[in-house]
Amino acid sequence: MKKNVLIIGAGGVAQVVAHKCAQSNDILGDLHIASRTKAKCDAIIASVHEKKAMKVPGTFEGHAVDAMDSAAVAALIRKTGAEIVINVGSSFVNMTVMDACIETGAAYIDTAIHEDPAKICEIPPWYGNYEWKKRELCAEKGVTVILGAGFDPGVVNAYARFAADEYLDTVTAIDIVDINAGSHGRYFATNFDPEINFREFTGTVYSWQGGKWQENAMFEVGKEWDLPVVGKQKAYLSGHDEVHSLSANYPQADVRFWMGFGDHYINVFTVLKNLGLLSEQPVKTAEGLEVVPLKVVKAVLPDPASLAPNYTGKTCIGDYVKGLKDGKETEVFVYNVADHKEAYEEVGSQGISYTAGVPAVAAALMVAEGTWDVHRMANVEELPARPFLERLGKIGLPSRVIGPDGVDVAI
Amino acid sequence: MKKNVLIIGAGGVAQVVAHKCAQSNDILGDLHIASRTKAKCDAIIASVHEKKAMKVPGTFEGHAVDAMDSAAVAALIRKTGAEIVINVGSSFVNMTVMDACIETGAAYIDTAIHEDPAKICEIPPWYGNYEWKKRELCAEKGVTVILGAGFDPGVVNAYARFAADEYLDTVTAIDIVDINAGSHGRYFATNFDPEINFREFTGTVYSWQGGKWQENAMFEVGKEWDLPVVGKQKAYLSGHDEVHSLSANYPQADVRFWMGFGDHYINVFTVLKNLGLLSEQPVKTAEGLEVVPLKVVKAVLPDPASLAPNYTGKTCIGDYVKGLKDGKETEVFVYNVADHKEAYEEVGSQGISYTAGVPAVAAALMVAEGTWDVHRMANVEELPARPFLERLGKIGLPSRVIGPDGVDVAI
Numbered sequence: 001m002k003k004n005v006l007i008i009g010a011g012g013v014a015q016v017v018a019h020k021c022a023q024s025n026d027i028l029g030d031l032h033i034a035s036r037t038k039a040k041c042d043a044i045i046a047s048v049h050e051k052k053a054m055k056v057p058g059t060f061e062g063h064a065v066d067a068m069d070s071a072a073v074a075a076l077i078r079k080t081g082a083e084i085v086i087n088v089g090s091s092f093v094n095m096t097v098m099d100a101c102i103e104t105g106a107a108y109i110d111t112a113i114h115e116d117p118a119k120i121c122e123i124p125p126w127y128g129n130y131e132w133k134k135r136e137l138c139a140e141k142g143v144t145v146i147l148g149a150g151f152d153p154g155v156v157n158a159y160a161r162f163a164a165d166e167y168l169d170t171v172t173a174i175d176i177v178d179i180n181a182g183s184h185g186r187y188f189a190t191n192f193d194p195e196i197n198f199r200e201f202t203g204t205v206y207s208w209q210g211g212k213w214q215e216n217a218m219f220e221v222g223k224e225w226d227l228p229v230v231g232k233q234k235a236y237l238s239g240h241d242e243v244h245s246l247s248a249n250y251p252q253a254d255v256r257f258w259m260g261f262g263d264h265y266i267n268v269f270t271v272l273k274n275l276g277l278l279s280e281q282p283v284k285t286a287e288g289l290e291v292v293p294l295k296v297v298k299a300v301l302p303d304p305a306s307l308a309p310n311y312t313g314k315t316c317i318g319d320y321v322k323g324l325k326d327g328k329e330t331e332v333f334v335y336n337v338a339d340h341k342e343a344y345e346e347v348g349s350q351g352i353s354y355t356a357g358v359p360a361v362a363a364a365l366m367v368a369e370g371t372w373d374v375h376r377m378a379n380v381e382e383l384p385a386r387p388f389l390e391r392l393g394k395i396g397l398p399s400r401v402i403g404p405d406g407v408d409v410a411i
Numbered sequence: 412m413k414k415n416v417l418i419i420g421a422g423g424v425a426q427v428v429a430h431k432c433a434q435s436n437d438i439l440g441d442l443h444i445a446s447r448t449k450a451k452c453d454a455i456i457a458s459v460h461e462k463k464a465m466k467v468p469g470t471f472e473g474h475a476v477d478a479m480d481s482a483a484v485a486a487l488i489r490k491t492g493a494e495i496v497i498n499v500g501s502s503f504v505n506m507t508v509m510d511a512c513i514e515t516g517a518a519y520i521d522t523a524i525h526e527d528p529a530k531i532c533e534i535p536p537w538y539g540n541y542e543w544k545k546r547e548l549c550a551e552k553g554v555t556v557i558l559g560a561g562f563d564p565g566v567v568n569a570y571a572r573f574a575a576d577e578y579l580d581t582v583t584a585i586d587i588v589d590i591n592a593g594s595h596g597r598y599f600a601t602n603f604d605p606e607i608n609f610r611e612f613t614g615t616v617y618s619w620q621g622g623k624w625q626e627n628a629m630f631e632v633g634k635e636w637d638l639p640v641v642g643k644q645k646a647y648l649s650g651h652d653e654v655h656s657l658s659a660n661y662p663q664a665d666v667r668f669w670m671g672f673g674d675h676y677i678n679v680f681t682v683l684k685n686l687g688l689l690s691e692q693p694v695k696t697a698e699g700l701e702v703v704p705l706k707v708v709k710a711v712l713p714d715p716a717s718l719a720p721n722y723t724g725k726t727c728i729g730d731y732v733k734g735l736k737d738g739k740e741t742e743v744f745v746y747n748v749a750d751h752k753e754a755y756e757e758v759g760s761q762g763i764s765y766t767a768g769v770p771a772v773a774a775a776l777m778v779a780e781g782t783w784d785v786h787r788m789a790n791v792e793e794l795p796a797r798p799f800l801e802r803l804g805k806i807g808l809p810s811r812v813i814g815p816d817g818v819d820v821a822i
Contacts, residue, residue, distance in 0.1 A: 276711035299694040300687035
């Protein structure tokens, strides 16, 4: 049992996390949010109050913190009395925030893997480069660390575990499909931090097939999927965090991640990539200014949070999980459909931020209530899936499953 | 009669100008070249010596100068004893270099219109914003200033004058068509300074039609042309310097400039423009660094000079000039075809730099010999065309004309 939450970050996902924590502040206790710019935190808190999202009267305070400074984060954890830290800041701050949690004993939850600003697409499994190096330390100190508890990674890891638990004796393939069939009405925009978004697609695409890492280029392997609600959609084999933990937990299964892209997105991405504008390595202008091209691309693109008011349409994210049941080949599809406009009306964010943020709060509630307060480091598929998915359904993201019989039922 | 030449700039066009001046140093006298970075000047001089381009033994020295600093340029003119300045530096330095010429009495020749880094596509006629404001001062001081003496603007202005002089009583339309049918083998590159190249296409497209300025967007009006050697090519109504002087000298004629573009170029341009990456206005990165997106695009694109070794194919640039002769509608096409590989073999530059640089040297020779040493400011069409075109033919860019009878002859 833990309480009092410190949210790190003040972007679109943090906005969702803040609203969702407020809606459950009877369980979560005092709420705090911290980022480089305190004004952004205050704006999020103001929107929480505007929507009257606080379930019971309570504390919600904003703070300025440099999340790259572990000691500063630890001091803030102590000052606020936070026992749960939800890190939805940039992927570059995971390890410093996690270190602060290990030092103070606070539970740590994040939604994306750690990245080094200077490197792209490191050796698989990615978690082995940073997070898992702290696994023994967490166990030793009894600190709860839940890695990748957004939607993907996060809920899709739980979907794999859920299918394995309830439908299969052995898992032989996990195909995660992420389709955003929504429209933001802008010429081009990324749905979350462009820097992180593009970094996902500029390196080698790693998938786990036939018991080993398979390497492809982005947009090299495409496939049309026919999904509930959003229909037929083209998706491409992509590199993604969850492949790097699911492959360790289900080494006998093929693990692939498929991301939906329209031709227009691919064209813009291809132009930017081929020109070198997605590079994380600095270039020098004729005037001698050193600048990272990707950071300039980020600067000219719409702030993902700004897309929310006009975003319409739905997302469908789910896992096709294949395996054997009583010796027979079996397949199930576990999935969620979310609506951009409904997300905006509830929490002021678009659907991509909503699906990333709500699961982190479900995880925080599981930690607060003890079910997931495991006093060690865990990826989501290593924790009981059904209670998490049920909790998630209650706070806004219901899941469904199309069973081996083809019948589509709510979880 | 003037001699001793100071070249301002050390890019691909400057390389051509340097080689061509060297090939005529018996007439032009001492040669000097200056840019921000002296090493670039020295590299050009080394390539001149490597090709044994100096016609007679003589001086060729490199200098460092900030061409935005008019006093520094004037001091360098005095120090070198240059009586002719060929400015092929960035379009941002025209006025400071011209001021230095006016102050010292040196003749001034450039190949592109002055631009203010902070403004794009100013009120037409563009020359009225900067250069022509110094017209009276030049006349008063007797200083020779030849504006836009590259290929386009420059030779194409002379082509219009040539057609008017030799084939027509009245000019009714001047359509300048610029086709680069060459291939550099890179994913994408601009043929000259990307900053200047893109700036040409991001603003309003001005053409002079029916006695007034017509405004269009870039790529709004396209037309297929069937040209000698390069064949059928699609070109688009574009904004360009020469339209702004030819319209003043031939106000009764429609004056249009058509630039050839492939679909790939248009796609890359469209993506960059729509994203805001071609903006000359600074943006701020998340880290607070102020940076001009266009300068970053320039930094990641290939240096135009680097394209030269592998550039193959030909350019065709010419003027369709229509008008009346003895009351009858008449049309001629005056043009040049240049070859990228031949240009590289001769002067180490690609064809676009070659066609821009050689005419400036022809103009310098005309000034040195007196024919164009007019002691006032002039656009190229205000000066005798035939001797210029003949001079140009002798130093590497022969022109041809398809007459009213359809017969194609050398000029």
